[in-house]
Amino acid sequence: MCISFALPIETELRHSPRTTPGKQSFSAPSGKVMLPFPLPSMPFPFPLSFHRLALWCLLAAGLFLTAAHGKETASPDVALREAWQLLYQGEFDIALRRFHSVGEATAPGSPQRCEALYGQAHCWTNRTGGRDLDRARELYRTLLSESPPQSPLRPWCELELAQIAHYFTPLEERDYAAIVQGYLSVHEAHPHSPAGEEAFLSAWLLKKAALNEKPQTVIDAALAFLQTHPQTPLRGQVLTLVANSYRDENDIQTCLKYLIEAYQARASLNPAFDYSTFLWQIASLAEFELGDLRLARTYYEQLIRDYPRDTRVFPARQALKRIDAIIDAVRRGKTPPQFTNRGEKG
């Protein structure tokens, strides 16, 4: 609506020969408005009053439509739901206003106020244009200071603060020790919440990768975590961390044991996920590192069966032929050529 009545004014300022810079007026001195077209010598065919009337009508219509469109809903819960929907559609500004109005209208510490603060923080963090991390941090902190200790949003707020400190710091300026400490603090404060569990895993993944933590220390911490969190949905990921640490220790037998457990834990929780890489790694480690050809065969066959269009089906079939050839050679008392060269054409 703004554009529709601003346009003639702008056009007039641009084209009217009677308007000089610094002396801009919305109407010509004669009381007639100039045309918004390059016909400067022709007067407007109607008196100004008609034009004004039209503008007023447009303005009234605009106000009416805006009022109708922006009709606020009474219930904070409904308003919050709408605000989240707007946020998911990328309408961050409108969502922010909705969250803000709910926050203003509800009592500090109430679940709606907490959610409104969380929503606003979420808007400021996740919008790509106009992201404002300082405001987001401030909102998260307000939420933490206002919300009751049992609020389910508290652990997530703390985790998001730790993640902001991690992901939004340029690589060159990252202090990984501090980042790890941030995650560990979240875990210590909320050890049995989903956010705390995620923080634990984040911390130890970074400790292993960025701070060169000893593999055995990682293994001990991860296994202790699994003992205290037997039902964690992150079991598969934690077991993968354990397996990788055993691999760093060059203990392939134990690495494989945990890798299989990790695969089983994850596949049982989320069967739709693509586990072809797990299957390949288990099979090839069993074959080349341990010489457990039966285990290798099981997992190569599973890869072929479960992921028939995967690029690794062909090398998996080559592996099965290779395993047969090796067993055959060894049974005949010969040294398989595959033991000494890498020309593995099946």
Place this chain on the structure above:
Amino acid sequence: MNPRLQRLWALLPIVMIALTYFWALGVVGKRTLRRHDSDKTIIRIAHWQLEAGVREGLNEAAAEYQKQHPHVEIRQEAIPESGYGQWLSIQLLGGTAPDIVEIGAVPRNLLLMFYQRYLLPITPYVARPNPYNKGTDLENEPLINTFMDGLRQSYIPEIQEYMTIPLSRMSMRLFYNKTLLKKLTGRNEPPSDFREFILMCEKIASLSDPAGRPYIPISGSGYHLQGWRMSIFSPVTYSAYREVDLNGDGRVGSDEWAIAYLSGRISLEHPAYKGMFELMEEVTRFFQQGWIGLNRDEAIFNFAQQRALFISSGLWEAGGLAQLAEGKFEIGIIDFPLPGPTDPKYGSLIEGPRYENPEGSVPFAVSKTSLHAETAVDFLLFLASREQNARFNARLKWLPLIVGAESLPELKVFEPTLEGVFPTFYPVLGGESVIRWSQLESLFLAGQLSFEELNRQYSEFMRERAGNDIAEYQRNKIRAQARQFSIAGNLRSRALNTPEPEAAPLWKHYREIALRAIESDVSYFTTLKQLNDLPDLREKPIYQYSGQARERIQREFAPQPPAKASTP
């Protein structure tokens, strides 16, 4: 001028604007009214497939669907490919997108945003059977298993959702002028054996047309090289994966390749890579002179003018080539003549047929603003039923994507090979290496740089610059963390705002992607360690039997000596 006339003249632009405004209002209003007030459920489907037959094929399918669902009306909007991306973005952002849209023509980062905000995941449908497969052996199969590609392309790992339903498959083959082949060689079909193919090309190159111009065995261009590269040149590099797959996941990434190169595990002189360059030289010498500077249309022109015998092309272009040839010559199609295992030069490098990606194309998604999303998905399921998919693709002469859907007999040659060797040659990592490699390869292909010189200059470049490119590659991954954080954050807030049990699958998805951003840190530090440890990496055994493995195999499978007879 008469003052009255003058006044009318002055009014003319306003009248014109008013008329245009009311006309536009009328069109939009009519559409809106039809959309809202019609007794029928109207489903709009938009795509950029302007090839002959696509619109007719969709209309036929729509008519068939409407017979079964008289209350539904399907309307299609075909948008030119050049403007489709922009059009799609505007429609989605403006909330005016058709119910079903073809997905593509926009950068991936934008697509990810569209998937999250404006398009409906089809995940809930992938585990259910397609009702339109009733009465077939797919009747009880989950939707995902009815697609030959297992809906792999539809699954978006960043958001852990299936988003699209593709309808066809494509592949690249070698097209030839059958009439000219008969005239020049007396053969009805070109040889499938690589050596014989080369001999035939030599013969063709020695012949001239009536105007005295030599025939061109293969019409090539920078665009057409890709077909040859994917189908013949790259597959010979397969065996090198046993040197390059540093993380043992059975795949080769460009960062892995660069590190393997820097460590000295591989070089361009590796038999697999050297073989590839020799093969490139051997084949591209039959392309026309100056091919490297030609574009796609110029190469097609040579083929259409019957100056060239062969051209590499995709199924999507088959109709266009047939039109060009109509009334002039007959077109034949063969698979690329990949050297066989008995080839004297490349036989040792060929471990099997080449793997062709079976991923579905022509993917459609349903917009979140659709008033009839269920019906829109239902229509897509109808198109993805075995019978309709076979019929739709038969009309377009494309390959169907549904398991058991018969393709036309003449398209058998396009059937992709789903098991085979894959390429392992990734000489560029982005940044400077892209430019440098493109210069060096062009000079090599133009015959201005020998293989030895290519190897020397590339090696020099890699020693000086590869470290920077690898670091930049990793830094780019780190930069993507903010986006990954946002995607995970959105999913988390959705899960938090959804009551159980509906929240459970959201949490499941969230957990799979929540830690993806940290993987970039892990990958970065792993790469740093590898770069600091290149001599060790050079010696690291990959896909080799360890001493422990050899011992165990001997112990388990060696023939046991016959048990000694017990002495009384």
